[in-house]
Amino acid sequence: MGLLSKKDTKLITDPLADNNPITIQVLGICSALAITAELKASLVMGVAVLFVLGVGNVVISLMRNIIPSKIRIIVQLIVVASLVIIVDQVLKAFAYELSKTLSVFIGLIITNCIIMGRFEAFALANGPWKSFLDGIGNALGYAVILIIVGFFRELLGSGTLFGIPVLGDSIKKTGLYATGYENNGFMLMPPMALIIVGLIIWVQRSRNKALIED
């Protein structure tokens, strides 16, 4: 047997598709709308959540037998908030440039419902290793959707990917723009993120009928 048993592998792969936190559980929509106007921001947010959810799940899992059930939500909130603040401070001291990029996301990470959701639904009832895998899996599932949405919004909205023009220069009218093509400014608005997430849900459910609830 390898490092991961079949059950463990499922913990990572399930949230990528059939139990995706955004398209199936419909969690974390708020940040998916807010920051997917460009691909770089989507990627940064994905990595940040990966870290916080992986570590946070382990911490909560280790504490699961001593957390008083009456105040467990508050305890979860404190764990995720202090984790994020400490990381932010360390980055500010040793990787200032990176911390400037991340500063916008700090608030969005703490309030991300996926994080609280996994603490509550998984880490409180499972061991640290399993919780770690669950955290990684869900964060990856979240990141995949963010990156897909970010890709389409940035490409169609600004004609760039990672800030690099790929369709020509929209102001000087070169490349594709010479043919009369225009950037769709509406793609940059939050509603378009919701519509793209809707399209992903549609594609996903028409490929796998088992996901359709009646």
Place this chain on the structure above:
Amino acid sequence: MSNKTDSNSYTIIFAIIMVVVVGSLLAFTASSLKPNIKENERMEKQQNILYAMGVNENEEGSITFVSTDKVAEIFSTKISEQIVLEVKDGKILKEMNREEFMAANNKKEPYLIDVKKQQTRAKEGKSRFLPLFKGEQEGNLVYVAPIRGSGLWDAIWGYVALDTDMVVKGVFFDHAGETPGLGANIKQRYFMDDFYGEKLLTDAGVFKGITVAKGNNDPLNEDKDDHEVDALAGATITGDGVAAMIKKDLKLYLPYFQNLKNKN
């Protein structure tokens, strides 16, 4: 589940221990890292001021500051003078150079003046300090002034380099939490570079400022007399915030530039 963790006394004790542990952990991290963070912020201010003046290592489309290991030295050679104006109700009460200001204010460097604190002082009806950094760009004198205002979510701020006629010779904008891909683009080259050459004063010498305008039919920003730059799509409030802080904060310097003119 055991009954132990359900009792009130356990819950209260747990909460107390948690607060003490987390509180001291955060306090320890914050205070032990404070010197590093302060130093980083100090270097960032110098980099931003130099950037607005045109001293940077930009390549096509990129934003590259002078590197952190050289910034202190470059700052001291490129900024020939740091001037501090003490103003109240639109009148200059006092003009200080760096040494005078530092002697009167605990050896604080003028470039570290907190614009937010000064804005609060002005609101309370007190006099406020306005820093101005004098340097040269292509043989001409430029003055860099800090500005600060609010965007959609949080504070926005920046530095504007002006020549003696209050024509913009470079800007740098930054923000605390504008939306990535929308308002956050105020710190992109294509937005900041548009400000170069825009005039703050009308031909008659009246302060007009620069408006971040939608649909001004000048996306390449070739018209430098219209007091307008092209807005960012989907970032109306942030753009308005930029225009407002330029108008409000740079107007305070108007008497200084008028004096400068009269002297020549």
